[in-house]
Amino acid sequence: MANDNQPANTPTIDLGAAVRDAVIASLVMLGLAIPILALKTEQNMDNRLVLEPRWHYVWIACALVFAVRLALTLFIWNRKAKITVAKGEQTPTIMSGLVRVLKPFSGRAGLLFLVAYPLLALWLVGPQGSIKWIDNFGIQILIYIMLGWGLNIVVGLAGLLDLGYVAFYAVGAYSYAIIATQVIPATFPELGVWSFWICLPIAGLLAALWGVLLGFPVLRLRGDYLAIVTLAFGEIIRLVLINWVAFSNGYAGISGIPRPSFFGIPFNASEEGFAAVFGLEFSPIYRTIFLFYVILALALLTAFVTVKLRRLPVGRAWEALREDEIACRSLGINTTNTKLTAFSIGAMFGGFAGAFFAARQGFISPESFVFIESAQILAIVVLGGMGSLFGVVISSIALVGGIEILRELDFLKQIFGPHFDPAQFRMLIFGTAMVVMMLWKPRGLVSTREPSVFLKERKSISGSLVKEGHG
Amino acid sequence: MEVFVQQLVNGLTLGSIYGLIAIGYTMVFGIIGMVNFAHGDVFMVGSFIALILFMVATMFLGLPTVAALIVVLVLAMALTGLWNWTIERVAYRPLRGSFRLAPLISAIGMSILLSNLIQILQGPRNKPLPPMLPGSIHIMGEDALATAISYKQIVIMVVTVVLLAVFWWVVQKTPLGRAQRAVEQDAKMAALLGINVDKTISITFVMGAALAAVAGVMYLMYYGVVNFSDGFVPGVKAFTAAVLGGIGSLPGAVLGGLLIGLIETMWSAYFTIDYKDVAAFSILAITLIFLPSGILGRPDVEKV
Numbered sequence: 083m084a085n086d087n088q089p090a091n092t093p094t095i096d097l098g099a100a101v102r103d104a105v106i107a108s109l110v111m112l113g114l115a116i117p118i119l120a121l122k123t124e125q126n127m128d129n130r131l132v133l134e135p136r137w138h139y140v141w142i143a144c145a146l147v148f149a150v151r152l153a154l155t156l157f158i159w160n161r162k163a164k165i166t167v168a169k170g171e172q173t174p175t176i177m178s179g180l181v182r183v184l185k186p187f188s189g190r191a192g193l194l195f196l197v198a199y200p201l202l203a204l205w206l207v208g209p210q211g212s213i214k215w216i217d218n219f220g221i222q223i224l225i226y227i228m229l230g231w232g233l234n235i236v237v238g239l240a241g242l243l244d245l246g247y248v249a250f251y252a253v254g255a256y257s258y259a260i261i262a263t264q265v266i267p268a269t270f271p272e273l274g275v276w277s278f279w280i281c282l283p284i285a286g287l288l289a290a291l292w293g294v295l296l297g298f299p300v301l302r303l304r305g306d307y308l309a310i311v312t313l314a315f316g317e318i319i320r321l322v323l324i325n326w327v328a329f330s331n332g333y334a335g336i337s338g339i340p341r342p343s344f345f346g347i348p349f350n351a352s353e354e355g356f357a358a359v360f361g362l363e364f365s366p367i368y369r370t371i372f373l374f375y376v377i378l379a380l381a382l383l384t385a386f387v388t389v390k391l392r393r394l395p396v397g398r399a400w401e402a403l404r405e406d407e408i409a410c411r412s413l414g415i416n417t418t419n420t421k422l423t424a425f426s427i428g429a430m431f432g433g434f435a436g437a438f439f440a441a442r443q444g445f446i447s448p449e450s451f452v453f454i455e456s457a458q459i460l461a462i463v464v465l466g467g468m469g470s471l472f473g474v475v476i477s478s479i480a481l482v483g484g485i486e487i488l489r490e491l492d493f494l495k496q497i498f499g500p501h502f503d504p505a506q507f508r509m510l511i512f513g514t515a516m517v518v519m520m521l522w523k524p525r526g527l528v529s530t531r532e533p534s535v536f537l538k539e540r541k542s543i544s545g546s547l548v549k550e551g552h553g
Numbered sequence: 554m555e556v557f558v559q560q561l562v563n564g565l566t567l568g569s570i571y572g573l574i575a576i577g578y579t580m581v582f583g584i585i586g587m588v589n590f591a592h593g594d595v596f597m598v599g600s601f602i603a604l605i606l607f608m609v610a611t612m613f614l615g616l617p618t619v620a621a622l623i624v625v626l627v628l629a630m631a632l633t634g635l636w637n638w639t640i641e642r643v644a645y646r647p648l649r650g651s652f653r654l655a656p657l658i659s660a661i662g663m664s665i666l667l668s669n670l671i672q673i674l675q676g677p678r679n680k681p682l683p684p685m686l687p688g689s690i691h692i693m694g695e696d697a698l699a700t701a702i703s704y705k706q707i708v709i710m711v712v713t714v715v716l717l718a719v720f721w722w723v724v725q726k727t728p729l730g731r732a733q734r735a736v737e738q739d740a741k742m743a744a745l746l747g748i749n750v751d752k753t754i755s756i757t758f759v760m761g762a763a764l765a766a767v768a769g770v771m772y773l774m775y776y777g778v779v780n781f782s783d784g785f786v787p788g789v790k791a792f793t794a795a796v797l798g799g800i801g802s803l804p805g806a807v808l809g810g811l812l813i814g815l816i817e818t819m820w821s822a823y824f825t826i827d828y829k830d831v832a833a834f835s836i837l838a839i840t841l842i843f844l845p846s847g848i849l850g851r852p853d854v855e856k857v
Binding site (some may be wrong): 113114116117122123130133299300303306311313315322324453454457460461506507513515519520 | 604606636644657658664671674681789827831838845
């Protein structure tokens with residue numbers, strides 16, 4: 083009779099089964115770990131490989147898997163029944179909390195913070211310390227935000243999975259580098275100080291042209307095939323840059339790329355330099371701050387264009403295309419033009435970012451444009467929630483900024499020993515984040531969509547409904 | 554002529570390795586319609602497992618090379634199969650029924666994860682082994698033009714042919730193969746008829762990984778060196794092979810592998826070695842654009 087008092091949706095805990103399950107999981111871990119984790123291959127003095135056993139790691143890994151699996155079975159998966167009952171209500175998590183806290187910053191406040199950021203950094207840590215904060219954090223993150231927003235047009239809005247986006251980044255960077263180091267000095271050397279501002283639109287246009295060129299043949303493909311072909315195109319462009327030495331100088335790359343000038347005033351210590359003209363003491367910080375504002379302006383331009391385009395017929399056609407290509411065609415949308423515009427506009431912003439990258443580094447080589455870079459930008463778009471501008475910002479800060487912070491954490495060295503280098507875990511974290519994100523929230527962090535066109539009242543739609551035709 | 558025959562032998566050897574990897578792509582694509590982007594990295598994990606097991610077998614157990622290779626082949630197939638089983642279980646199975654691109658993105662993440670995991674666990678440097686199975690059979694020509702087929706190449710081709718025959722028999726004649734083909738045609742219907750769809754898909758992943766492990770052992774034996782980044786390019790080339798042969802078709806994957814291997818070696822021999830990867834990637838793009846169903850594949854019918 084006592085059993086009748088129990089609520090129906092409390093499952094009984096079968097400890098024996100849970101333990102058995104956890105033992106199986108740890109045995110699988112043992113099988114996975116046996117050769118790869120247990121024995122490390124090292125080259126000895128004679129350059130011969132020897133094996134270094136490290137069985138203790140295997141036992142730690144197996145114990146961890148056992149404990150985690152047991153805890154999950156007993157405490158988390160056990161409650162599944164209750165959660166399904168309360169379907170529809172969003173369960174609060176750390177991430178959704180973070181999104182909620184940061185949400186007010188997506189508007190004017192965030193913009194104000196970004197504009198004030200270099201001055202804030204300057205004021206807080208002084209000119210010496212602030213270069214690191216403005217350059218490594220500010221500019222680096224903004225480049226990725228801009229690339230993410232550019233790719234977002236292709237992946238997030240038009241739903242075309244592009245694994246070769248870095249190709250357009252490379253086209254932009256090489257256009258600027260080659261025009262500024264070869265073409266302008268040979269034809270109009272007096273325009274040298276203006277070269278960045280002349281080349282920026284050219285780099286964007288060339289990248290857009292390449293977007294159309296590469297977009298044309300792949301229009302008939304969709305989904306997975308499209309992704310693989312764009313990957314192939316990205317790799318072809320990189321391999322050509324490596325091998326066509328006369329054009330791109332191969333692996334050695336192009337150096338001595340002119341830096342951008344402040345509307346014709348260069349940032350150097352000379353009489354005509356920025357510091358001298360404005361009567362300031364010379365310091366490299368001015369250029370860094372200037373570069374920060376340039377990339378901020380470029381990124382905001384990308385966001386502005388994206389927001390505006392979403393309301394235009396072409397933007398609505400992109401989103402319709404993402405949802406259902408066949409329905410789109412039936413409604414008379416020209417899918418060829420729709421896809422090509424998405425490809426070329428996305429590519430153009432990639433080209434702008436590439437030109438900026440070349441100008442900031444002063445040196446480029448094919449090493450900067452590998453597939454992993456494309457995957458990183460894609461990870462940023464996917465984690466942010468495809469189609470969400472604000473999501474891209476959060477995931478860029480989390481992934482790029484988080485990894486920069488990892489470098490700064492010296493105390494980790496004291497825990498894990500002096501050879502511990504957190505930066506080597508960077509790509510591992512990226513990969514894991516992509517998998518975990520797909521499992522946990524396939525729609526990304528910000529998965530609600532604001533409708534671009536609405537009747538009377540603006541309702542936001544949960545992203546999980548969008549793909550199923552409710553949006 | 555001598556150069557041509559030598560390149561033919563080399564191309565067929567390389568093509569056998571690509572063909573073995575391509576089968577993994579083609580089987581998974583056939584059964585769940587997903588490009589298993591991490592398959593190239595599973596191949597790389599397989600060759601690392603083989604490397605370590607081979608060192609254990611020769612250094613600690615003192616087995617002769619041939620015996621060691623046989624033991625390593627069997628164990629590497631089993632362990633790599635376990636790896637792919639776990640990957641499917643953790644990263645792909647929960648995404649069945651999710652939106653279209655979710656499994657592909659998860660597989661890309663898995664690919665990055667695997668190569669970086671191996672980089673961290675085994676170090677970023679090349680792992681060379683002393684050459685094994687030296688010696689060759691002389692076919693034709695003298696001195697500089699001497700053409701020979703090495704024992705390694707013979708082993709690779711024979712193992713590939715034997716394993717293909719075995720897998721062909723499994724897919725065509727056993728209840729397991731019948732279940733696989735049924736799931737490939739219509740997973741829902743197969744489930745209604747009492748086929749355990751999840752188990753069949755898991756076994757497909759294990760089989761694909763086992764063949765990738767064989768390719769890993771062969772790769773290690775042929776080149777004598779592996780690196781954590783060795784999964785990407787052979788993976789893309791094997792995918793090209795699968796597409797060229799007609800994705801979903803087993804004989805197509807092998808045919809495509811042999812073609813890609815031949816094109817790559819001939820290109821390196823007669824044109825320029827610098828652009829051999831460009832050639833492979835271009836073939837991939839051209840095939841997907843102009844011949845998406847491949848040489849032996851069935852045309853893809855689009856249902857609304």
